[in-house]
Amino acid sequence: MYQFHVFCCTNRRADDHKRGSCAAKDSEKLRDYMKARAKELGIAETRINAAGCLDQCEQGPVMVIYPEGVWYAYKTKEDIDEILSSHLQGGKTVQRLRLQKA
Amino acid sequence: MYQFHVFCCTNRRADDHKRGSCAAKDSEKLRDYMKARAKELGIAETRINAAGCLDQCEQGPVMVIYPEGVWYAYKTKEDIDEILSSHLQGGKTVQRLRLQKA
Numbered sequence: 001m002y003q004f005h006v007f008c009c010t011n012r013r014a015d016d017h018k019r020g021s022c023a024a025k026d027s028e029k030l031r032d033y034m035k036a037r038a039k040e041l042g043i044a045e046t047r048i049n050a051a052g053c054l055d056q057c058e059q060g061p062v063m064v065i066y067p068e069g070v071w072y073a074y075k076t077k078e079d080i081d082e083i084l085s086s087h088l089q090g091g092k093t094v095q096r097l098r099l100q101k102a
Numbered sequence: 103m104y105q106f107h108v109f110c111c112t113n114r115r116a117d118d119h120k121r122g123s124c125a126a127k128d129s130e131k132l133r134d135y136m137k138a139r140a141k142e143l144g145i146a147e148t149r150i151n152a153a154g155c156l157d158q159c160e161q162g163p164v165m166v167i168y169p170e171g172v173w174y175a176y177k178t179k180e181d182i183d184e185i186l187s188s189h190l191q192g193g194k195t196v197q198r199l200r201l202q203k204a
Contacts, residue, residue, distance in 0.1 A: 001173060005166070007109060007153065050154030051109065064107070066168035071103060 003045040004088050008034065008063040011053035019057040025075075027061035034080045043088050059099060071099035105147040106190050110136065110165040113155035121159040127177075129163035136182045145190050161201055173201035 008031035012023035028050075035048040056062045059073045063083075070093055072083060079097055086092045110133035114125035130152075137150040158164045161175045165185075172195055174185060181199055188194045 001166070001171065005168070005171075007151070010154075047157065049109070049156065052112075052152035054151065055149065064103070066107070067171050069103065069107075069169050 002047050004043075004047075005066045006034070006046070006048045006063055006088075007051035007054070007066070008048065009052070009054040009056070009060060010050040011057075013057075020060065021053075021057055022060035022062060025061050030061060030074065030077070030080055031063075033077055034084065037080065037084055038088065041084060041089070043084065046088060056099060062099060072097045073099050104149050106145075106149075107168045108136070108148070108150045108165055108190075109153040109156070109168070110150065111154070111156040111158070111162060112152040113159075115159075122162065123155075123159055124162035124164060127163050132163060132176065132179070132182055133165075135179055136186065139182065139186055140190065143186060143191070145186065148190060158201060164201060174199045175201050 008027055009022040010028045010031055011021050013021035015024055031048065031050055038046055038048055054062055054064065062071060062073050064071045065087065074080060074097055082094050086094045110129055111124040112130045112133055113123050115123035117126055133150065133152055140148055140150055156164055156166065164173060164175050166173045167189065176182060176199055184196050188196045
C-alpha cells in the first residue's frame with residue numbers, strides 16, 4: 001500500500017513517570033511537522049502515522065519505518081528534515097539517528 | 103526488533119462521520135483482545151500496537167502487519183483468533199480477511 005509507512009510514537013504518560021514518554025518529549029508536534037513537510041515535499045506513497053507506545057520510551061521520541069524496519073530516535077525538526085531528505089527521498093538510512101538496541 | 107509488528111487502527115471519529123472510524127466499530131476492544139491473546143499464546147518477538155488513522159476507514163476495523171505489509175479487515179474475536187493462529191503462529195496469510203484495495 002505504501003512505499004514507506006512511518007509510525008511515530010505519540011504515547012503520553014504523566015510527566016513524572018519513570019520511563020518517560022514520547023509525547024512528553026514533544027513527539028506529537030514533531031510528528032505533525034513530519035507529516036506536513038512530507039506533503040509539502042511531494043513525497044508520494046508514504047504515510048506518517050501516529051502510533052501508541054513502541055516500548056522504547058527511554059530513548060524517545062522514537063519512530064519506526066516499514067517495510068525496512070529501521071528505528072530512529074529524534075529530537076528536533078532538523079532531525080526530521082534529515083530523515084525526510086536522506087531516508088524517504090534518498091533511500092539512505094540516517095546512521096546518526098538510528099536507535100540504540102535496548 | 104520484532105518478527106511481527108502489528109498496527110491496529112484505533113482512530114475515533116464522531117459516530118455520524120461519513121467515513122466512519124475503526125474505533126466506532128470496536129477496534130479498541132478488539133486490539134486489546136489481540137494483545138492479551140498474543141501474550142497468552144506465548145507469541146514472541148511480536149508487538150500488537152495501536153495506531154492512528156490508517157486511511158481505510160470505510161473497510162475498518164483494519165490492521166497492517168509488518169514487515170510483510172499484509173493488511174486485514176476484521177470484525178470479531180474469531181477473526182482475530184484466526185489471524186493469531188494462521189498468520190502469527192503458522193506464517194500463513196488469512197486470505198478471507200485481506201483488505202480489498204481501495
